[in-house]
Amino acid sequence: MAVSRSKTLAFAAIAIAALLHSSVAQTTHTVGGNTGWTIPQGGDSVYSNWASGNSFSVGDILVFNYTAGAHNVAEVTSDAFTACTTANPISLDSNPPSRITLTSAGEHFYLCAIPGHCSAGQQLSINVSGAGSTSPSPSGSTTPSSPSPTAGDMAPPSPNSAATVGGVSATAFLSVVAALLL
Numbered sequence: 001m002a003v004s005r006s007k008t009l010a011f012a013a014i015a016i017a018a019l020l021h022s023s024v025a026q027t028t029h030t031v032g033g034n035t036g037w038t039i040p041q042g043g044d045s046v047y048s049n050w051a052s053g054n055s056f057s058v059g060d061i062l063v064f065n066y067t068a069g070a071h072n073v074a075e076v077t078s079d080a081f082t083a084c085t086t087a088n089p090i091s092l093d094s095n096p097p098s099r100i101t102l103t104s105a106g107e108h109f110y111l112c113a114i115p116g117h118c119s120a121g122q123q124l125s126i127n128v129s130g131a132g133s134t135s136p137s138p139s140g141s142t143t144p145s146s147p148s149p150t151a152g153d154m155a156p157p158s159p160n161s162a163a164t165v166g167g168v169s170a171t172a173f174l175s176v177v178a179a180l181l182l
């Protein structure tokens with residue numbers, strides 16, 4: 001009896017985790033597509049063109065594909081990006097494929113910290129919008145109440161708003177499980 005109950009609880013936990021997970025949209029972006037993360041033949045326009053062909057949202061994942069030891073991925077400030085400065089990066093990863101989850105809205109800057117690579121075009125800047133599944137910007141006329149959002153400074157829309165649907169389902173599911181157990 002105790003065994004089956006704990007099995008049921010484990011199943012419930014997995015099911016709830018799956019529900020919550022599936023309710024948050026998440027896109028994986030392979031940086032540079034088939035080119036991967038390298039010194040691009042066409043200069044840095046290769047990555048700016050790639051970025052302009054994608055839309056990035058909080059929760060999305062960047063995947064940088066490259067040969068271990070040949071390159072790395074550093075997230076840097078805007079100033080460091082412009083100057084290709086590799087000292088004191090925000091983060092640095094050298095284990096391909098480097099997977100970076102976008103946890104905040106706004107501009108993000110990446111470059112290869114191996115000397116000479118950034119200035120040769122191995123740099124990427126992207127603009128991340130708030131959580132993907134929320135507020136598909138109403139183009140209608142009936143929303144005078146909401147003040148026009150000041151981009152950047154405000155906290156991004158809480159992911160909880162997207163998770164609420166899953167939360168409700170999870171609550172209903174929990175009560176079913178509780179009924180089974182009692």
Ligand SMILES: [Cu+2]
Pocket residue numbers: 038039070071072112113114117122
């Ligand atoms: Cu490199």
